[in-house]
Amino acid sequence: MKTPIYFSHEIRQLEQLARESGISDLMERAGMAAAELARELLAGKTSVLVIAGPGNNGGDALVAARHLKAWWFKVNIVFIGETAKLPPDAANALQAWLAIGGELLDAIPADGKWDMVIDGLFGIGLARELSGRYLELVREINRMNLPVLALDIPSGLDADAGQTFRAAIHASHTLSFIALKPGLLTAYGPDYCGQIHVDTLELDAPALLKPNGWLLEKTEVAAALKPRPRNSHKGMLGSVGILGGASAMCGAALLAGRAALKLGAGRVYAALLADAAPAVDIGQPELMLCAPEKLFQLDHLNCLAVGPGLGQSPQAVQLLRQALETELPLVLDADALNLLAIHDDMQELTKSRKGSTILTPHSAEAARLLSSTTHDIQQERVHSATLIAQRLNCLVVLKGAGSICATPKGEWFVNPTGNPGMSSAGMGDVLSGMIAALIAQRLTPQSALLLAVYLHGAAADDWVEQGVGPIGLTATEVADAARMLLNRWIYSPVA
Ligand SMILES: NC(=O)C1=CN([C@@H]2O[C@H](COP(=O)(O)OP(=O)(O)OC[C@H]3O[C@@H](n4cnc5c(N)ncnc54)[C@H](OP(=O)(O)O)[C@@H]3O)[C@@H](O)[C@H]2O)[C@@H](O)CC1
Ligand SMILES: Nc1ncnc2c1ncn2[C@@H]1O[C@H](COP(=O)(O)OP(=O)(O)O)[C@@H](O)[C@H]1O
Numbered sequence: 001m002k003t004p005i006y007f008s009h010e011i012r013q014l015e016q017l018a019r020e021s022g023i024s025d026l027m028e029r030a031g032m033a034a035a036e037l038a039r040e041l042l043a044g045k046t047s048v049l050v051i052a053g054p055g056n057n058g059g060d061a062l063v064a065a066r067h068l069k070a071w072w073f074k075v076n077i078v079f080i081g082e083t084a085k086l087p088p089d090a091a092n093a094l095q096a097w098l099a100i101g102g103e104l105l106d107a108i109p110a111d112g113k114w115d116m117v118i119d120g121l122f123g124i125g126l127a128r129e130l131s132g133r134y135l136e137l138v139r140e141i142n143r144m145n146l147p148v149l150a151l152d153i154p155s156g157l158d159a160d161a162g163q164t165f166r167a168a169i170h171a172s173h174t175l176s177f178i179a180l181k182p183g184l185l186t187a188y189g190p191d192y193c194g195q196i197h198v199d200t201l202e203l204d205a206p207a208l209l210k211p212n213g214w215l216l217e218k219t220e221v222a223a224a225l226k227p228r229p230r231n232s233h234k235g236m237l238g239s240v241g242i243l244g245g246a247s248a249m250c251g252a253a254l255l256a257g258r259a260a261l262k263l264g265a266g267r268v269y270a271a272l273l274a275d276a277a278p279a280v281d282i283g284q285p286e287l288m289l290c291a292p293e294k295l296f297q298l299d300h301l302n303c304l305a306v307g308p309g310l311g312q313s314p315q316a317v318q319l320l321r322q323a324l325e326t327e328l329p330l331v332l333d334a335d336a337l338n339l340l341a342i343h344d345d346m347q348e349l350t351k352s353r354k355g356s357t358i359l360t361p362h363s364a365e366a367a368r369l370l371s372s373t374t375h376d377i378q379q380e381r382v383h384s385a386t387l388i389a390q391r392l393n394c395l396v397v398l399k400g401a402g403s404i405c406a407t408p409k410g411e412w413f414v415n416p417t418g419n420p421g422m423s424s425a426g427m428g429d430v431l432s433g434m435i436a437a438l439i440a441q442r443l444t445p446q447s448a449l450l451l452a453v454y455l456h457g458a459a460a461d462d463w464v465e466q467g468v469g470p471i472g473l474t475a476t477e478v479a480d481a482a483r484m485l486l487n488r489w490i491y492s493p494v495a
């Protein structure tokens, strides 16, 4: 089963479609799911502080509170809204709470003690900066340092962008209703959501509304995990070329080349631009180092990664253009992207290439490609990734926490693997080499991209689980762990 992701306007469409099909109790379903999860998380503890806001998110909280009270939990509700302005479902939930003798507080009592907070202040309806008492309330809840179960989304987080509206509640658990939203998974989302749970409210969302977004999961890449035939030879496993490594940046190209070897490419050539480029990679002599012009004379390359340490010299421009003119699958990273951003003719070449092109920008590179700012890219990560993919007719991974992979057809995937240990130089070079190696081994470019992105993050996560990282994790270690995991996934899939 694939896991769909919807923007908040699509979630509203789904709610409308459900209503039209005769379903009118979504808030009751959401409140019950929240109460059940709260009961499980409380694990025998009894006291809950519920924060109910001015909209339907508050309504969900009121329903959850009603069930918890009926199950003999000690429940206090702080209601921050105007009764007369509540939307109808939330108004009904409030009446039902009052009807069972529930009370409403208008502020958090200073002397109260609770085992958990349920955050029903704002959900997907939050659309502007928090201020005044709302902002103060969010800060007050965060200062309480209690486990928080956020309903639908931590209050203050933008459900679509993963940015905060000045502040957001730090949840330990988030129960997302109907389906995931991208803001839970990208940018600051993972910092605020804690463990994410989804309750579909018994809706079959993909049957009601075709999703464009998907969670990148192991099942998504499983079909690409195939053992090698016993009778394999290096020709079958493909040849990768890496083009980069200008003066003082040879390491980037070597990292990409080494990563390509470790992910199983049959042969890897690294063409370095630096005048004083080494003749051999002493740490990895299996890599074949050559001059850039030699790379284009090889007739057996299956994929070319251009960019790691490429620089922006006239030679770099000429080599990138030459690469774009080939029909080889291309992975473009780093300065290849920066050059593409400032050369319109190369953008035209990219659009009309016969071979596929994969771009791997981080947010600053994406900003250059879209003549935008890093800030604006981060505000709209999914949109930015899909826009680049569509404009340049290529596959894209917009890197960073919650990487977004996008296709020219408008389909997108959010990667949940990876951690802050990857915020160190060289990680992107390794990713480029990994993608190129998988393409060379005949995966489709899209499968290669998705598997490499997922595996790259999972490899870093593996190290962190072992206590190596996040502090000080190196790109070389990530490539090593990616090799180990890939072998494990293919050859010992239950482990
Ligand atoms: N969709 C579904 O299928 C289902 C949805 N469900 C639930 O409904 C939630 C969405 O509910 P919602 O649309 O009522 O919005 P919600 O998040 O409660 O907030 C809106 C309120 O906040 C206010 N407000 C906004 N910004 C503000 C600010 N900065 N500062 C102060 N106030 C601000 C805004 O006021 P206004 O902008 O109108 O002035 C309005 O009063 C969703 O997340 C889920 O939990 C479930 O019941 C099951 C099915
Ligand atoms: N906080 C993070 N969480 C998850 N992945 C991250 C995080 N920081 C960086 N990464 C990943 O690490 C890689 C960094 O790439 P990049 O910024 O190009 O590094 P470099 O250019 O130094 O090699 C990307 O794949 C990115 O998604």
Ligand SMILES: [K+]
Residues within 6 Å of the ligand: 057, 119, 120, 121, 122, 123, 150, 151, 152, 153, 154, 155
């Ligand atoms: K909330």
